[in-house]
Amino acid sequence: MSQLKRPLATLNGTGSRLPRLPVPKSSSLRMPVPLKRTRSPDELPSEKRICLENRSSTGSNSSSCSVSSVSSQKSGSNLRSQTSGSSLRSQTSGSNLRANKYVLNKPKAVPVKPQPATRAAPSRTGLTRSNSVVVKSAIKPVVTRTTMVSRGGPPASTRNRTTGSSGQQAQKAPESSVGGGGGKKRQAWDLKGRLQDMELILREQKSSSSDLMMQLQSNNNRIFSLENQNSHLSGTVAQKEQVATAASEEISFLKKQIREEEEKFDGIRRKLQGEISDLTFLKETLDRQKQQLDGEVTAANAEINGLKTTVAQMTSAQAGMSAELEATKVSLEAAMREGRQKDEEIRRLKGVVRSQEETIEDFNAKFREHETARRKLHNTIQELKGNIRVFCRVRPLLGDECLGNNGDVQHMNFPDVDQKVLELEKIGDMAMNESCLAASRRGNKFEFSFDRVFQPSSSQAEVFEEISQLIQSALDGYNVCIFAYGQTGSGKTYTMEGGSVNDPESQGMIPRAVVQIFESIKEMEAKGWKYNMEASFLEIYNETIRDLLGNGKDELKHEIKLTGMGSNDVIVTNLTLVTVETDTQITSLLKKASHNRAVAETKCNEHSSRSHSVLRLKLTGENSLSGEACVGTLNLVDLAGSERLKESGSEGQRLKETLSINKSLSTLGNVIMALGNKDNHIPYRNSKLTYLLQNSLGGNSKTLMFVNASPKEECFQETLNSLRFATKVNQCNIGTAQKKSK
Numbered sequence: 001m002s003q004l005k006r007p008l009a010t011l012n013g014t015g016s017r018l019p020r021l022p023v024p025k026s027s028s029l030r031m032p033v034p035l036k037r038t039r040s041p042d043e044l045p046s047e048k049r050i051c052l053e054n055r056s057s058t059g060s061n062s063s064s065c066s067v068s069s070v071s072s073q074k075s076g077s078n079l080r081s082q083t084s085g086s087s088l089r090s091q092t093s094g095s096n097l098r099a100n101k102y103v104l105n106k107p108k109a110v111p112v113k114p115q116p117a118t119r120a121a122p123s124r125t126g127l128t129r130s131n132s133v134v135v136k137s138a139i140k141p142v143v144t145r146t147t148m149v150s151r152g153g154p155p156a157s158t159r160n161r162t163t164g165s166s167g168q169q170a171q172k173a174p175e176s177s178v179g180g181g182g183g184k185k186r187q188a189w190d191l192k193g194r195l196q197d198m199e200l201i202l203r204e205q206k207s208s209s210s211d212l213m214m215q216l217q218s219n220n221n222r223i224f225s226l227e228n229q230n231s232h233l234s235g236t237v238a239q240k241e242q243v244a245t246a247a248s249e250e251i252s253f254l255k256k257q258i259r260e261e262e263e264k265f266d267g268i269r270r271k272l273q274g275e276i277s278d279l280t281f282l283k284e285t286l287d288r289q290k291q292q293l294d295g296e297v298t299a300a301n302a303e304i305n306g307l308k309t310t311v312a313q314m315t316s317a318q319a320g321m322s323a324e325l326e327a328t329k330v331s332l333e334a335a336m337r338e339g340r341q342k343d344e345e346i347r348r349l350k351g352v353v354r355s356q357e358e359t360i361e362d363f364n365a366k367f368r369e370h371e372t373a374r375r376k377l378h379n380t381i382q383e384l385k386g387n388i389r390v391f392c393r394v395r396p397l398l399g400d401e402c403l404g405n406n407g408d409v410q411h412m413n414f415p416d417v418d419q420k421v422l423e424l425e426k427i428g429d430m431a432m433n434e435s436c437l438a439a440s441r442r443g444n445k446f447e448f449s450f451d452r453v454f455q456p457s458s459s460q461a462e463v464f465e466e467i468s469q470l471i472q473s474a475l476d477g478y479n480v481c482i483f484a485y486g487q488t489g490s491g492k493t494y495t496m497e498g499g500s501v502n503d504p505e506s507q508g509m510i511p512r513a514v515v516q517i518f519e520s521i522k523e524m525e526a527k528g529w530k531y532n533m534e535a536s537f538l539e540i541y542n543e544t545i546r547d548l549l550g551n552g553k554d555e556l557k558h559e560i561k562l563t564g565m566g567s568n569d570v571i572v573t574n575l576t577l578v579t580v581e582t583d584t585q586i587t588s589l590l591k592k593a594s595h596n597r598a599v600a601e602t603k604c605n606e607h608s609s610r611s612h613s614v615l616r617l618k619l620t621g622e623n624s625l626s627g628e629a630c631v632g633t634l635n636l637v638d639l640a641g642s643e644r645l646k647e648s649g650s651e652g653q654r655l656k657e658t659l660s661i662n663k664s665l666s667t668l669g670n671v672i673m674a675l676g677n678k679d680n681h682i683p684y685r686n687s688k689l690t691y692l693l694q695n696s697l698g699g700n701s702k703t704l705m706f707v708n709a710s711p712k713e714e715c716f717q718e719t720l721n722s723l724r725f726a727t728k729v730n731q732c733n734i735g736t737a738q739k740k741s742k
């Protein structure tokens with residue numbers, strides 16, 4: 001907008017807005033052509049002036065007109081009387097001037113054209129079209145009168161004067177002179193008189209002409225002045241026209257600029273509208289954010305108020321605590337005084353403690369000595385008990401076995417209080433091996449004594465309690481071997497592994513042994529012992545070793561080899577060894593072994609009962625305090641069913657199995673017998689089982705045999721055979737066990 005204002009302001013050169021110029025409809029701004037400057041009558045050459053005079057005398061229409069005009073003007077008052085006031089004023093106007101100029105420059109009659117209104121001088125001059133007409137009307141009567149003169153009548157001037165007072169006076173003089181006779185017309189012959197009249201008229205005319213000339217000169221001067229004014233005004237008009245043209249161009253330029261500015265303005269307006277819409281959207285967004293922030297501020301204020309309340313509460317609480325603190329300080333100071341006294345007491349007691357610690361250390365040393373002595377005594381007791389001990393266990397009647405006898409085992413008696421005797425009684429027509437009967441019968445009863453007899457009601461925990469000291473012997477560095485011997489279904493697997501996994505009470509010797517081992521390891525850590533336990537699990541089926549902890553896919557061949565110093569260590573090639581680090585780990589090992597045995601059962605019915613399974617736990621211990629070290633082995637063996645071939649009536653594969661089982665079991669018995677007899681040759685190699693367990697059956701081992709007996713009466717003969725075999729084993733003294741130290 002400032003651009004717009006600037007050019008406008010500069011138009012009048014004053015900084016103010018230009019007045020609105022009148023815009024003519026046509027070329028009204030064009031100024032009339034400047035009048036040609038005419039010379040004044042005084043500047044005219046004398047010939048022309050004479051010519052005027054002559055013309056007036058010749059009586060031509062044109063000249064007479066000029067003369068008449070002059071003459072009529074000569075008598076200014078007369079002339080004014082013939083014309084109106086406005087006519088006189090018009091004589092001062094440019095039009096009238098042009099008329100007079102026309103008279104002077106163009107003596108011939110030319111119709112006087114009125115100037116068009118549009119070409120009229122500016123109104124300031126006062127020249128109007130109507131005025132121009134008035135001038136013409138003022139001139140016209142004069143011409144008429146002159147015409148009358150030219151027609152040969154009495155001189156027009158004379159006649160005309162009859163209409164005015166001055167004319168009347170001028171007319172009277174010639175008449176008196178001519179008439180001499182009182183207005184009498186001169187005779188034709190009176191040439192002299194007529195000449196006088198003429199001269200008189202001529203003088204009058206000359207006088208009138210002189211006046212008119214003077215008036216003409218005055219008018220010419222005025223014309224000249226007006227022409228100058230006109231010229232000046234023309235220049236002014238030209239300047240104004242230039243200004244107007246410049247203004248017009250400026251206006252066009254400004255209009256163009258305005259259009260451009262308007263276009264720009266439209267663009268800016270559109271842009272601004274866009275920005276306004278953006279700003280509106282932004283404003284709405286800000287409003288929403290503001291509302292959100294207001295909500296947050298409100299929530300924050302509420303939180304602040306809550307905090308203020310909390311602060312106030314805490315402040316009051318702090319005041320209370322400060323008071324309490326002061327009280328505490330007081331009591332603390334008292335306590336510190338007391339503490340200083342106590343420090344003295346503590347220092348004194350520390351001295352006592354040091355002496356006590358020394359005493360304790362002495363006691364610990366003595367304790368270790370006593371522990372060593374305890375071990376020795378423990379093993380002495382074990383030795384006194386015998387390195388082969390036999391426990392007899394009778395399982396309860398199960399399910400349908402209880403029918404008819406109310407769950408009581410009729411043919412078995414447990415007479416002694418020490419639970420070391422089992423009495424087997426023949427009831428009714430029991431089929432019996434007569435040779436056996438002959439050997440041990442007292443009447444119809446057969447009495448067997450073992451290290452311990454467990455009745456059907458005995459729990460797994462009771463049984464384990466009796467073997468737990470053997471487990472401790474394995475930790476002390478002895479080779480321990482625990483067998484489960486008996487016919488199929490007598491409870492060997494239940495005793496060794498346990499019943500249901502979900503029933504902790506039914507856990508067998510193996511998991512309980514592992515739990516005890518870990519408990520003992522933990523206890524012995526305090527005494528400086530650190531143990532490592534490795535487990536392997538195999539079965540011997542038809543004199544073939546299978547790895548029960550393997551992946552079950554590889555049919556690797558396993559051989560028993562003797563290694564180590566003096567070939568004392570028995571190893572099995574390609575056998576999986578698992579480091580057991582937790583007591584629960586053994587459960588998964590048992591599951592895996594059971595799974596592998598189940599896979600084998602699909603190939604051979606009742607595979608598990610027809611094979612020996614051996615779980616071996618190798619325990620390696622070191623005592624960092626005493627420097628002691630030991631290696632013990634715990635063998636937990638679930639033997640195959642001990643049915644006699646004759647009683648079992650086996651054929652085919654079952655016969656082969658039975659023969660293999662019998663061979664290994666009889667070899668086991670023979671080995672034990674040979675050990676008891678202190679034979680030079682111990683037939684370990686006669687079976688894989690005895691070859692594998694040779695180090696656990698000799699003098700450096702402790703052996704426990706469970707003889708499991710079935711409570712069923714129909715199994716009387718097999719039970720009798722098992723008890724007899726166990727009795728033989730129990731009677732063997734296979735020497736003193738030796739601790740195996742590293």
Ligand SMILES: Nc1ncnc2c1ncn2[C@@H]1O[C@H](COP(=O)(O)OP(=O)(O)OP(=O)(O)O)[C@@H](O)[C@H]1O
Nearest residue numbers: 395396487488489490491492493494495608609641
């Ligand atoms: N003391 C016991 N208390 C309760 N149930 C028992 C006991 N002993 C054995 N049983 C049960 O008797 C059945 C046979 O026992 P188990 O399988 O242990 O005999 P086994 O001698 O191992 O037979 P096999 O030689 O065929 O393996 C099993 O169902 C077992 O749960």
